[in-house]
Amino acid sequence: MSLYRPRARPKASVYDAAYTGAPNWDIGRPQSAFVRLEEAGLIEDPVLDAGCGTGELACFLARRGHRVLGVDLSTLAVRQAREKARWRRIDARFLVWDALQLERLATAGFSFRTVVDSGLFHVLGPAERDRLADGLAAVLEPGGLYAVLGDARHPDREFYGVTPGEFADRFPERSGWERIFAVETTFERRWGGSPAFFVGLRRRE
Template identity: 65%
Template sequence: MSSVLPWPRRPISNVYDAAYSGVPNWDIGRPQSAFVQLADAGLVRSPVLDVGCGTGELTLYLARQGYDVLGVDLSSLAVSQAREKAHWRRIPAQFVVLDALDLAALADRGFSFRTVLDSAMFHVLGDEERDRFVRALETVVERGGLYCVLGDVRRNSDAVYGLTPAELRRRFGDGWTVVFSYEAVFERRWSSNPAHFVGLRRR
């Protein structure tokens, strides 16, 4: 698989490249605890897709545990840093520069996944982008596959940023079933936020 898939990146990619020129607040140097607990509970099954993987801590953690996992991010700088970590830690993890709204490109190449993990990617998408992501997700998630998302609690009902379990049920519709939903924490380098952790299974 080529490291960069051939279509224009969204302008927001430049914003994330700028963030990863330093160490962004959300890059805590380890996976979010909610996903470690998910793996410990035996709910992660290979192959795994880590959408919005950033510098790869979750992908690297799972690969070290023996999972077949692919990390994707629209920031080429973040993916470069993730590959460097994989090299120096000697972990056989794979990373691709890819906009999560274009997951169909993976399906076109024969990829499908039993588990998709989303550590704070969905909660930054715009309204139309969220629906587009759900459609893209359905191209790569196998029947019976699980999508798990951790995102900040939406503090303002008029805002788009953040998420609610009710919104996820509405956007994902009848083709998906919520299998767990609970309050969690999204950890940052200098703070933490109340979050929702939700798992949806494709019917």
């Protein structure tokens, strides 16, 4: 029996505190899995970076010519992302926004062909994962791609991390989703890395 129990997602102030320094997950560049995805031509505009942090992935995609909006719960992270984009002369937009309220973006008229998720889904509890899935269904255009990178789940943890099977359950074909890839990879960190899964899910036309 696992002793691990899911806790509520940290509040914005907790993330703000993390970004006063250099969090281990903020490696100063995009995760390699997303670089390869872009180089393969699988990212279409417009792009939403859900849980963008300090904006390295969003800035990379914008520099490659994509129209990108990055959203994050942390005001400090978004401030740093905007500063990066300004100093690098990159046309990327950033917004302080709860990624569990993507349906509100849809109500405001936003829609996206690609949603990238570098380390958001894997920290959420079960109910929050369901909320994110519902929001993605609202904001992602038919034919659009949700690409998510997350730590592989350890056997002694009940919820943290991801498994390919969970995505099949939370994004089922009967609800209009199609899994187009699921590969084992590494979630890179400033100090080392961890086994991870990179999964791509497409909304059916």
